[in-house]
Amino acid sequence: MTDINQWIDNEVKSNGVVLFMKGTPDMPMCGFSGRSVQILQHLGVPFKGINVLESNELRQGIKDYTNWPTIPQLYVRGEFVGGADIMMEMFQSGELKQMLSDKGMA
């Protein structure tokens, strides 16, 4: 496993909720990342925001890690949940809140 892969693997497994995003929760740099932050804040879920813009290796590494071509990416308990559109769909249907509480995160 490459070191960036290892680093990502460790981050998603040692934090309950992780959002790989463009920018930071306080200063999102992309509409989709911003909306994803708002969803998590609305649900009152503590999460770790990781800014992929800080390194190209991370920005590409995260896409390879899950074979998912876009940012943001949400992980709960080490499991990839989806990008902005899946988060929005799950949020609107109440599925996201349910899943988070099932996993003891909300």
Next chain:
Amino acid sequence: MAMSAADIERFIKEALPDAVVTIRDLAGDGDHYAANVVSAAFKGKSRVQQHQLVYAALKGRMGGELHALALQTSTPED
């Protein structure tokens, strides 16, 4: 760098011949689309897996040439 709605539909149908594809242009810049894709190939697959099938159909253009594609996927019976 941009793609036309027709290109997106063609790529998806090449990979998923039975797919019914509806595309909305969100920003008129060839970079931000919403697409609804209905195909029997999604049966029994999670949302993430369904979307990955569509991204694979776009052969690496997603996230590069095509910045945003808000996807909604379903099977014919959904």
